[in-house]
Amino acid sequence: xxxxxxxxxxxxxxxxxxxxxxxxxxxxxxxxxxxxxxxxxxxxxxxxxxxxxxxxxxxxxxxxxxxxxxxxxxxxxxxxxxxxxxxxxxxxxxxxxxxxxxxxxxxxxxxxxxxxxxxxxxxxxxxxxxxxxxxxxxxxxxxxxxxxxxxxxxxxxxxxxxxxxxxxxxxxxxxxxxxxxxxxxxxxxxxxxxxxxxxxxxxxxxxxxxxxxxxxxxxxxxxxxxxxxxxxxxxxxxxxxxxxxxxxxxxxxxxxxxxxxxxxxxxxxxxxxxxxxxxxxxxxxxxxxxxxxxxxxxxxxxxxxxxxxxxxxxxxxxxxxxxxxxxxxxxxxxxxxxxxxxxxxxxxxxxxxx
Amino acid sequence: xxxxxxxxxxxxxxxxxxxxxxxxxxxxxxxxxxxxxxxxxxxxxxxxxxxxxxxxxxxxxxxxxxxxxxx
Numbered sequence: 280x281x282x283x284x285x286x287x288x289x290x291x292x293x294x295x296x297x298x299x300x301x302x303x304x305x306x307x308x309x310x311x312x313x314x315x316x317x318x319x320x321x322x323x324x325x326x327x328x329x330x331x332x333x334x335x336x337x338x339x340x341x342x343x344x345x346x347x348x349x350x351x352x353x354x355x356x357x358x359x360x361x362x363x364x365x366x367x368x369x370x371x372x373x374x375x376x377x378x379x380x381x382x383x384x385x386x387x388x389x390x391x392x393x394x395x396x397x398x399x400x401x402x403x404x405x406x407x408x409x410x411x412x413x414x415x416x417x418x419x420x421x422x423x424x425x426x427x428x429x430x431x432x433x434x435x436x437x438x439x440x441x442x443x444x445x446x447x448x449x450x451x452x453x454x455x456x457x458x459x460x461x462x463x464x465x466x467x468x469x470x471x472x473x474x475x476x477x478x479x480x481x482x483x484x485x486x487x488x489x490x491x492x493x494x495x496x497x498x499x500x501x502x503x504x505x506x507x508x509x510x511x512x513x514x515x516x517x518x519x520x521x522x523x524x525x526x527x528x529x530x531x532x533x534x535x536x537x538x539x540x541x542x543x544x545x546x547x548x549x550x551x552x553x554x555x556x557x558x559x560x561x562x563x564x565x566x567x568x569x570x571x572x573x574x575x576x577x578x579x580x581x582x583x584x585x586x587x588x589x590x591x592x593x594x595x596x597x598x599x600x601x602x603x604x605x606x607x608x609x610x611x612x613x614x615x616x617x618x619x620x621x622x623x624x625x626x627x628x629x630x631x632x633x
Numbered sequence: 634x635x636x637x638x639x640x641x642x643x644x645x646x647x648x649x650x651x652x653x654x655x656x657x658x659x660x661x662x663x664x665x666x667x668x669x670x671x672x673x674x675x676x677x678x679x680x681x682x683x684x685x686x687x688x689x690x691x692x693x694x695x696x697x698x699x700x701x702x703x704x
Contacts, residue, residue: 294697297678297685298671300664306682312700321698325690334700356697363695406660411702 286349290356294322302386302410304397311378313438313491314412315533320352322359322485329376330362331355331485332492335450337440339532346440346487350451358453358485375482376492382419386410389418390425413534420535424542424611424633432499435539435603436525438491443528444518446470454484456507468505468518477513478506499523529599536602541567543605543615544589545574545630549598552585558594559585559620561601571633578628584619591616605632 299305302314312319312332319334333355335346362369387395392410400408416437423430441448445463449455454476459465470476476484479493480503497503500522507514530536540548546567552560563584566576586595590609595601609615609632619626658666671679678685682698689696 291676291697293694295678295685295689295692295694296676297680297682297696297698299680299682299698299700300667300702301680310698310700316700317702319700321696321700323696323698325686325696327686330695359695359697404661405664409664412700 284349287353287356290353290360293360294356300409301399302412302415303395303399303408304385304387307381307383307385307415309377311381313488313495314414314416315437315535316412317534318347319412319488320355322355322362324363324366327377328366328370328373330359330366330373331376331483332488333486335440335487335491337532346450348450351453351486354451354453355485358483362483362485369483372478372481372483375480375496376489378496382422386415386418389415389422391418391421411534416535417538420538420542427610430606432525433495435606436528436530437495438488439494439525439528441465441487441490441494443494443524444520448476448487448490450487453486454479454490464518464520464524468516470505470507470516470518471509473509475508476505477508479503479518494520494525497525499525526603529597530602531598536598539602539606541572541574542611542633543602543609545576545578545580545615545633546572547575547580549586549601551597556585556620559587560594560596561586561598563619574630574633575628578630579626580617580619580628580630581621584621584626587618587620587625589615589617 309327310321312321313334316334316336319332321332322330324330333352338345362373383389385397386392387397387410392414395410396408399405419434420430445460445465447457449457456470456472456474456476458472459470476490478484479490482489482493484490493503497520501520503518503520505516505518507516540546547563548565549561550564552562563580563582563586566580566582567573568576586601589595589601590605592601592604595604605615611632613632614629615632617628617630619628668679671677678688685696685698
């Protein structure tokens with residue numbers, strides 16, 4: 280982009296383009312997005328009105344480009360320009376694109392990030408002075424754990440992909456439905472491949488990220504009105520999300536899950552067992568060696584162990600399910616009892632929750 | 634063929650350090666390279682949202698803000 284990628288160069292001239300490399304001093308009331316992104320775009324008016332977001336991921340850095348393309352960015356840019364042209368007449372539609380008031384105005388006011396300064400240390404250790412995006416989410420969760428408050432599903436399962444509602448969107452478009460899974464809320468709503476979702480919850484959509492934003496702010500159960508264009512005609516549909524819809528999402532790919540492993544497991548990482556043991560479907564892939572990430576290792580957990588149960592939960596099917604169970608049932612400072620399988624031997628281990 | 638955006642973005646922000654025979658740069662060095670590259674460009678504002686808002690207001694343009702981790 281910096282080199283003016285040809286496919287969007289003509290549109291870039293129509294924007295004031297800004298590159299932000301850190302979260303230090305960033306206004307958290309204004310800039311709320313999926314903080315596990317390493318590339319995220321905001322389109323907005325100079326007065327702060329948000330036109331939309333761009334940038335989606337569902338996997339680790341190896342496949343970071345899986346859900347975004349230049350065609351998709353171009354479509355989002357064109358949409359942003361159209362919204363800008365119609366502004367402020369469309370201000371009411373854009374109101375929902377701004378999030379709730381944050382706990383702290385800027386990231387460095389969180390206790391976990393208190394050592395950071397508003398400015399980067401250009402004359403010293405520059406990289407180390409930077410607050411990374413994912414650290415904002417880490418800091419919010421840390422704040423809640425320290426306060427012995429529950430981490431909400433919204434904070435634990437942020438920015439769900441559309442497949443949480445049963446649909447996928449074409450990454451080369453703003454929000455055109457690519458596929459709908461049978462029996463899902465999207466199917467029940469009547470969405471069909473080829474439908475162009477123009478608006479969700481009254482908000483015009485520029486991208487998959489905009490749809491994720493609507494899902495992110497939906498409740499435990501929710502009804503989201505959709506305006507779609509099908510074969511040139513507009514139609515209104517209702518996307519009904521049943522209770523617990525959000526919690527089926529796997530968040531293991533997220534950078535911020537690293538800190539959840541510290542909190543919930545004392546620093547071990549769990550992967551699906553390639554041998555497919557139903558009784559112990561998760562394998563210890565890694566144990567942290569340093570600081571608070573080393574608690575599992577110090578308690579005796581070893582790479583290659585299999586997890587039989589944790590905090591009373593038998594055979595957790597995914598790492599996300601195990602983390603969620605611990606966070607909901609064990610407060611910071613309380614013991615987490617685990618039973619591991621090492622070869623054919625069962626081993627009991629206790630780690631203190633953080 | 635569609636061009637994966639993240640690959641382009643990574644390529645664009647990883648400045649001149651891709652030559653295999655070059656010594657690997659530290660993260661600080663890569664950040665400083667990144668700053669040096671961006672600060673010479675007239676079409677990008679580096680890390681200054683207030684300046685960007687003022688320019689956008691004066692020009693009547695929308696803002697496109699790219700949050701991209703340091704290299």
